[in-house]
Amino acid sequence: MARALTAGMEQQVTADALRPFIAIELDFDDFTSRAWTGYGQIEIDGETYFGFGTLISIGGVQETAENKATGISLQVSGVPQENVSAALRADYQGNPCRLYLGALNINDNSVISDPYLLFRGRVDTVGLDFSGEQASIQLTVESRLIDFERAANRRYTPNDQNLDFPNDRGFEFVSQIQEQAITWGVGVE
Numbered sequence: 001m002a003r004a005l006t007a008g009m010e011q012q013v014t015a016d017a018l019r020p021f022i023a024i025e026l027d028f029d030d031f032t033s034r035a036w037t038g039y040g041q042i043e044i045d046g047e048t049y050f051g052f053g054t055l056i057s058i059g060g061v062q063e064t065a066e067n068k069a070t071g072i073s074l075q076v077s078g079v080p081q082e083n084v085s086a087a088l089r090a091d092y093q094g095n096p097c098r099l100y101l102g103a104l105n106i107n108d109n110s111v112i113s114d115p116y117l118l119f120r121g122r123v124d125t126v127g128l129d130f131s132g133e134q135a136s137i138q139l140t141v142e143s144r145l146i147d148f149e150r151a152a153n154r155r156y157t158p159n160d161q162n163l164d165f166p167n168d169r170g171f172e173f174v175s176q177i178q179e180q181a182i183t184w185g186v187g188v189e
Contacts, residue, residue, distance in 0.1 A: 012103040019104040
């Protein structure tokens with residue numbers, strides 16, 4: 001196969017019947033949120049994922065042969081209003097997000113070992129939509145390749161250099177040498 005699937009996942013993908021799921025893992029400063037597109041709880045690599053069933057909507061995952069930034073959109077519906085305030089307070093931008101493609105065993109509903117990492121990126125924006133007693137939260141997640149498309153907001157100043165190298169004094173002299181006349185090859189005509 002084209003992907004590095006475990007033997008168990010490869011067997012499930014090629015079987016006559018398949019029970020696939022998507023699992024989402026979002027890292028925040030104080031906690032990690034884990035959800036999956038089924039009902040109840042499942043365990044993946046010792047971590048518990050809570051089922052949101054059809055309340056989770058995932059936009060298409062694109063794959064290209066080029067080194068190109070891609071993104072996905074996620075939506076969680078039916079969020080109680082008391083949980084919305086926590087979403088508004090959370091520092092989400094730039095936090096890691098991972099999507100896994102997994103499968104459940106047809107016979108006993110256990111998770112087939114090592115779900116496939118489908119997408120990895122960082123949260124870009126979060127939007128809220130209120131309707132009555134509940135809300136929906138929309139997330140856009142960008143691939144890390146998006147950083148190549150952003151302009152670097154760095155300057156050649158002593159303050160900027162000290163962010164990375166506190167003891168480096170090299171940029172203190174940049175303003176002095178800008179108008180400096182330098183003579184090369186003295187005595188050569």
